[in-house]
Amino acid sequence: MDTSAASFLPSPLAPEWLEFPAGDVNYLDEAVWSSTAKRTDDGELEIGGVRASALLEQFGSPLYIVDEADVRKRAANAARDFGAAFAEIGAEVELHYASKAFLSIDVARWMAEGGLGLDVASGGELEVALAAGIDPAQIGLHGNNKSVAEIRRAVEVGVGSIIIDSLQEIERIATVAAELGKVQPVMVRLNAGIHASTHSYLATSHEDQKFGLTFDVARTAIARIRELESLSLLGLHSHIGSSIYEAAGFGAAADKLMRFRAELLANGPVPEVNLGGGFGIAYLPSDNAPKLADLARGIAAEVARACRETGSDLPKITFEPGRSIIGPGGTTLYTVGTTKSVDVPLEDGSAERLYVSVDGGMSDNIRPALYGSDYTVRLANRESVAGPQLVRVVGKHCESGDIVINSDYLPSDVAPDDLLAVPATGAYCWALSNHYNYLDRPAVVAVRDGAARTLIRRITIQDQLAADAAWSPEEK
Numbered sequence: 001m002d003t004s005a006a007s008f009l010p011s012p013l014a015p016e017w018l019e020f021p022a023g024d025v026n027y028l029d030e031a032v033w034s035s036t037a038k039r040t041d042d043g044e045l046e047i048g049g050v051r052a053s054a055l056l057e058q059f060g061s062p063l064y065i066v067d068e069a070d071v072r073k074r075a076a077n078a079a080r081d082f083g084a085a086f087a088e089i090g091a092e093v094e095l096h097y098a099s100k101a102f103l104s105i106d107v108a109r110w111m112a113e114g115g116l117g118l119d120v121a122s123g124g125e126l127e128v129a130l131a132a133g134i135d136p137a138q139i140g141l142h143g144n145n146k147s148v149a150e151i152r153r154a155v156e157v158g159v160g161s162i163i164i165d166s167l168q169e170i171e172r173i174a175t176v177a178a179e180l181g182k183v184q185p186v187m188v189r190l191n192a193g194i195h196a197s198t199h200s201y202l203a204t205s206h207e208d209q210k211f212g213l214t215f216d217v218a219r220t221a222i223a224r225i226r227e228l229e230s231l232s233l234l235g236l237h238s239h240i241g242s243s244i245y246e247a248a249g250f251g252a253a254a255d256k257l258m259r260f261r262a263e264l265l266a267n268g269p270v271p272e273v274n275l276g277g278g279f280g281i282a283y284l285p286s287d288n289a290p291k292l293a294d295l296a297r298g299i300a301a302e303v304a305r306a307c308r309e310t311g312s313d314l315p316k317i318t319f320e321p322g323r324s325i326i327g328p329g330g331t332t333l334y335t336v337g338t339t340k341s342v343d344v345p346l347e348d349g350s351a352e353r354l355y356v357s358v359d360g361g362m363s364d365n366i367r368p369a370l371y372g373s374d375y376t377v378r379l380a381n382r383e384s385v386a387g388p389q390l391v392r393v394v395g396k397h398c399e400s401g402d403i404v405i406n407s408d409y410l411p412s413d414v415a416p417d418d419l420l421a422v423p424a425t426g427a428y429c430w431a432l433s434n435h436y437n438y439l440d441r442p443a444v445v446a447v448r449d450g451a452a453r454t455l456i457r458r459i460t461i462q463d464q465l466a467a468d469a470a471w472s473p474e475e476k
C-alpha cells in the first residue's frame with residue numbers, strides 16, 4: 001500500500017474548518033499545544049520533558065497532563081498584562097483565578113504564587129482553596145444558590161467577598177454575619193444584558209437565564225445592603241459568559257457597570273468592580289483566540305472613558321479568568337482500543353470514516369457532547385509517514401454521542417495500542433468529569449522539567465464501590 005501523503009486526499013466528510021494536512025500529520029501546532037509539548041528525536045510526544053508512553057505506564061490510561069510551566073506562565077502573564085493595561089489608566093487591578101475550570105490544592109498554590117486570588121463557586125471549591133492555605137481575603141464566593149452552610153463557612157473564615165445573586169441571599173448573609181459578629185463585604189452580580197456570542201449554555205448575560213440581577217432589581221438590592229450593619233457593599237460584578245472570542249462584549253459590559261456605579265456613588269462608596277472572566281482559547285489551529293493584553297487594553301480604555309464621562313473616580317477592577325489560564329496547559333492522553341471503518345452514504349456515492357475508539361470519552365471530556373465542542377488530536381507514541389486519514393475519535397460509553405474528536409486527520413496506520421493526545425483540555429474537562437458506566441476518573445498529573453507528579457489520583461472502581469452502601473468486600 002502506498003502510504004505517502006501524496007496518495008491521500010481531503011475527505012468529503014471533513015468539516016469546512018478542518019485543514020487537510022498536506023504536509024505533516026504529526027505536526028504539533030503551537031496555537032493549540034501547551035508550550036513545552038514537542039516531539040522527541042524518535043517521534044514521541046513529550047510534555048514538560050516527560051514522554052507520553054512513560055506517563056501512561058506510570059499513571060495509567062487515560063490520563064490528564066498539566067504542563068506546570070505553561071500554566072504558571074499564563075497566570076503570571078495575565079497578571080502582568082492586566083496590570084500594565086490598568087496602570088496606564090491609573091487603576092488598581094486584581095485577578096482571581098476561576099477555580100471551577102480546574103482546581104487542586106497545588107494549582108490553587110500556583111495561582112497564589114503568581115499573585116492571583118481565587119474565585120470559588122461552591123463550598124467544595126472553598127474547602128480546596130482553604131486546604132491549599134489560600135488567604136481567605138483573596139477568595140470570592142459565587143453561586144446562584146449558596147446554602148446557608150456554605151455562607152456560614154465563608155463568613156466564618158473571612159472571605160474577601162461574597163457575590164450576591166438574589167434578593168433572598170442578602171438577608172441570609174446578613175443574618176449569618178450578624179450572628180458571627182462580622183461585617184461581610186459583598187458584591188452584587190448584575191445581568192448587564194450583553195448577548196455574548198458563544199454557545200447558549202455558556203452565555204450568562206442575556207435576559208432569559210439564571211445569573212445576575214437586572215439594574216432595577218440591583219438598585220433595590222444595593223439599597224437594602226446599605227441598610228444592613230453586618231454587610232458592606234464592596235462593589236458590582238458582571239460575567240457575560242465563557243469561551244468568548246470577540247472583545248466587544250467585555251467593553252460594553254464594563255461601560256454599563258461603570259455608568260451604573262456612577263449613579264450609585266450618590267448614596268455611598270462602591271470601591272470595586274469585578275468584570276468576570278470568559279476569555280476564549282484556541283481549541284483548533286483555526287480558532288482566533290483574543291490576546292489577553294489586547295483585551296485588557298480595550299477594557300481599560302472603556303473603563304477610563306466611562307469614568308471620565310460620568311465624572312467618577314476609578315474603582316479597583318477585578319477579573320476572573322479560568323479557561324485562559326489553565327485550558328491551554330492541559331492535554332489528555334488515551335490508548336486506542338479498536339478501529340472501525342464506516343462507509344458513510346453521500347448524495348453521490350459514499351465516503352469512508354475511520355472510527356477510532358479510545359479508553360475514555362464523555363466521562364473525561366463531556367464538552368463535545370454538551371456544547372458540540374471541537375478538539376484536535378495527534379498520535380502520541382510515534383510519528384508516522386502514513387498519509388492522513390479522516391477519523392472520528394470516540395469513547396467507550398454506551399452513547400453514539402460519546403465523541404472525543406468529531407473530525408481530524410490522523411496517520412492512516414493508526415491502530416490498537418497507539419496512544420493519542422488531545423490538547424487544550426486543561427479547563428472544564430476533569431472539572432466536569434463523571435463516572436458514567438463506572439469508568440475510572442483519570443488521574444491528573446503535573447509535568448515539569450522532566451518529572452511528573454500526581455495532582456489528583458485516579459478514582460478507581462474500588463473507590464466507587466466503597467461508596468455503595470451494599471458493598472461488603474469481605475463477601476467477595
Ligand SMILES: Cc1ncc(COP(=O)(O)O)c(C=O)c1O
Pocket residue numbers: 098101119142239241242243276277278279320321322323324427
Ligand atoms: C462568575 C464567573 N466568573 C468567571 C468564570 C470563568 O470563566 P472562564 O473560564 O471562561 O474564564 C465563570 C465561568 O464562566 C463564571 O461563571
Ligand SMILES: N[C@@H](CCCC[NH3+])C(=O)O
Pocket residue numbers: 100202242243367427428432
Ligand atoms: N463548563 C463550561 C464553562 C462554564 C463556565 C462556568 N460559568 C465549558 O466547559 O466551557
